[in-house]
Amino acid sequence: MAYQTPDKESGSDPKNQTRLYNPYKDLEVPIRNLYHLPTSPEYLFVEEARRKRRSWGENLTFYTGCGYLAGAVGGAGAGLVDGVRSFESGDTAKLRINRVLNSSGHAGRAWGNRIGIIGLLYAGIESGIVAVRDTDDVWNSVAAGLGTGALYRAARGVRSAAVAGAVGGVVVGVAVTAKQALKRYVPI
Incomplete structure (x- = not known):
């Protein structure tokens, strides 16, 4: 009975009019309401929401990682320049590529480690000073x-x-x- 279509003759009688069955009738939720997420960060505890800066562990990870990444990229660039400068006239393409890759990798590792350590020291000292002074300026x-x-x-x-x-x-x-x-x- 739910799949009956109204006839033209019975269309004038409101008692005999039926509509098609729609199994998705109650599931028609607009997609924007389904995925309407808050833009502000969500915190588990109120104390975390009141904080205006990263924790010492997050600071340590952030500065060390950014320092290592920046140092590795800068060192690889400097190693690339050194590798290109060390080309000799009789070198094959394979040997030139090997020189560039070796010098880029060596300099990238060295610079990454140095600047990563500087970031580690900076984050540790800054977090210690903030903890002692109890102010962030x-x-x-x-x-x-x-x-x-x-x-x-x-x-x-x-x-x-x-x-x-x-x-x-x-x-x-x-x-x-x-x-x-x-x-x-x-x-x-």
Whole structure:
């Protein structure tokens, strides 16, 4: 009876009109409502939602990973240039490719490890300073840069550590200032 179509003669009688059975009648939910997800991050605990910065572990992973990746890419580029410069006139194409790949891999690993360690030191020192001072401001970053430079070059002597610390503090200060200027003047 549900599959009956109304006749033209019985179309005028509202009692005899039937409609086709639709098994999907109650499932017609608009797709935009089905996948309407919140844009803000979701947190399990209220304490996590109140936090305005990454945790020390997230910071450590982020800075170390970004440093290693940037160092590996930069080192591979420098190794590529060194490999191309070391070409000799009698080299075959296979030997030239081998030189480029070897020098790129060697320099990429070395630079990646160095800059990854710098990122690890910076993240650890910055997280420690934030925990001790219980505030998050620009001076934490500058002090972490100063400490990172000094600690990274500490094995070469006091003078080298002092110079590297000053350079690290200045570099981080410039980076933080540039970041704040970009936030203020560049609409993103």
